[in-house]
Amino acid sequence: METPAEEKAMQQSILEAIEGGKVKIRPKWFFVLQTATAILGGVILGLFLIYVVGFMLFLLRQSGVLFAPAIGFSGIYLFFELLPWLLVVLSLVLLLGLVLFVSHYPFAYHRPIMYSLLGIFIVVTIISFFITFLPFDTGFLGYTNLSSVGGHYNDYAAGELSGVHSGEIMAIVANGFVLQGLSGETSTVLFVGGISPSDIGNGLQAGDRVVVFGERDSNGFIEASAIEKVPQLF
Amino acid sequence: MRETTDEEVAVAVQGGDTESFKVLMERYEPNIHRYARRFLFQGDDVKDIVQEVFIKAYVNIRSFDPNRRFSPWLYRIAHNEFVNAIKKKQKEREHTTIFDFDVLFPHLIAKETADGDMAKKELKEMLDASLDKLSPKYKEPLILYYFEEMDYKTIADVLRIPVSTVGVRLQRGRATLQKLIQK
Numbered sequence: 001m002e003t004p005a006e007e008k009a010m011q012q013s014i015l016e017a018i019e020g021g022k023v024k025i026r027p028k029w030f031f032v033l034q035t036a037t038a039i040l041g042g043v044i045l046g047l048f049l050i051y052v053v054g055f056m057l058f059l060l061r062q063s064g065v066l067f068a069p070a071i072g073f074s075g076i077y078l079f080f081e082l083l084p085w086l087l088v089v090l091s092l093v094l095l096l097g098l099v100l101f102v103s104h105y106p107f108a109y110h111r112p113i114m115y116s117l118l119g120i121f122i123v124v125t126i127i128s129f130f131i132t133f134l135p136f137d138t139g140f141l142g143y144t145n146l147s148s149v150g151g152h153y154n155d156y157a158a159g160e161l162s163g164v165h166s167g168e169i170m171a172i173v174a175n176g177f178v179l180q181g182l183s184g185e186t187s188t189v190l191f192v193g194g195i196s197p198s199d200i201g202n203g204l205q206a207g208d209r210v211v212v213f214g215e216r217d218s219n220g221f222i223e224a225s226a227i228e229k230v231p232q233l234f
Numbered sequence: 235m236r237e238t239t240d241e242e243v244a245v246a247v248q249g250g251d252t253e254s255f256k257v258l259m260e261r262y263e264p265n266i267h268r269y270a271r272r273f274l275f276q277g278d279d280v281k282d283i284v285q286e287v288f289i290k291a292y293v294n295i296r297s298f299d300p301n302r303r304f305s306p307w308l309y310r311i312a313h314n315e316f317v318n319a320i321k322k323k324q325k326e327r328e329h330t331t332i333f334d335f336d337v338l339f340p341h342l343i344a345k346e347t348a349d350g351d352m353a354k355k356e357l358k359e360m361l362d363a364s365l366d367k368l369s370p371k372y373k374e375p376l377i378l379y380y381f382e383e384m385d386y387k388t389i390a391d392v393l394r395i396p397v398s399t400v401g402v403r404l405q406r407g408r409a410t411l412q413k414l415i416q417k
Contacts, residue, residue: 007267010281011259014288018252023289025248031297109394112340 042101046124049094053128056087059156061133062182064166064211064228071213071226078213082161084153095120157182165189165212165222166230169204177204179212179222189214189222204229240304247295255292258304263288265382266312272365272377273316275323283319287312306391309382313374313392320370334371336402337395354380360411367414372407375400 017023060066068075102108170178176190209230246254390397
């Protein structure tokens with residue numbers, strides 16, 4: 001236990017250091033600048049996260065992978081197989097960074113971290129969804145340009161992944177249709193496994209945007225094992 | 235005459251009244267010293283660390299928001315200093331993880347319990363005898379609750395953890411302590 005004399009001595013030495021100028025108060029602007037820099041960093045981190053998630057949603061939509069789960073278990077497997085994992089990992093790292101950032105503020109650290117994590121995830125997903133799919137169109141954030149320099153991501157953006165083909169129906173032909181891919185190339189899609197145009201939604205017709213699941217045969221025809229019509233919103 | 239509040243004194247220090255800082259030191263030095271002695275390991279240079287707490291408080295006093303309470307702000311500085319001292323000493327792993335598992339998910343068992351005076355006194359005695367056997371993660375909330383007599387919300391502010399986690403750590407700390415004593 002410290003004696004009153006020892007307490008006084010410690011206080012005295014601190015006051016002497018203050019009065020002697022060895023210890024100085026940091027100016028108010030230092031803390032204002034520190035807070036502003038932290039907030040700016042958080043905002044940049046958040047915007048970058050929205051951009052990356054938006055790009056990921058853009059690639060999934062363009063390639064048609066986003067619609068894969070609608071065809072059942074095989075589609076769910078395909079969805080996870082074709083997820084752009086590098087972007088997923090980058091998004092998770094940015095998300096954790098943002099959670100760490102907000103955890104310095106009482107509104108966040110008073111609650112379990114899971115709440116901040118879910119809150120940021122939901123807000124980022126909604127904003128990314130809106131800027132990717134709604135009025136701004138795909139050119140808004142330059143994703144189209146980005147994908148053309150993205151090497152591996154070209155296949156996603158062009159809707160030409162192995163097993164998933166995205167495009168517009170040009171014409172219905174016997175037992176299939178002619179599909180124009182996003183890059184402008186046309187391919188013939190053949191119905192296999194009992195699929196017929198009337199089975200899909202309200203039936204298929206020229207001008208419909210579709211995603212075709214299936215591999216190309218040796219003649220270059222796409223053997224469709226499943227077809228999904230792309231909703232108007234997308 | 236009404237005694238000036240800590241927050242009013244802190245505002246005076248922010249305005250350049252260095253003498254007022256002495257008032258804050260006189261009010262808090264015994265408490266911070268007691269907190270340090272219980273939280274830090276024997277052999278740590280408690281006096282130097284406490285001195286560093288007050289120097290840091292003075293240097294950063296303009297970051298204190300007078301609309302909030304001064305006490306949790308000062309204890310937060312003390313907590314950081316103590317944790318750094320522990321890390322330096324024994325490379326404590328528990329405080330180096332990014333997220334503790336118990337701050338990740340919500341907890342149901344977190345209500346502030348009103349211990350009876352006797353129970354509290356007994357626990358304090360038990361704590362005093364066995365604190366060093368507990369890990370800092372459980373030791374610190376117990377010290378703040380039983381010896382510094384803070385409520386859950388203030389402890390949550392000092393440790394920057396959810397209020398429900400304070401309840402969980404107190405409960406687990408007490409349980410660990412009882413097991414240790416039964417041994």
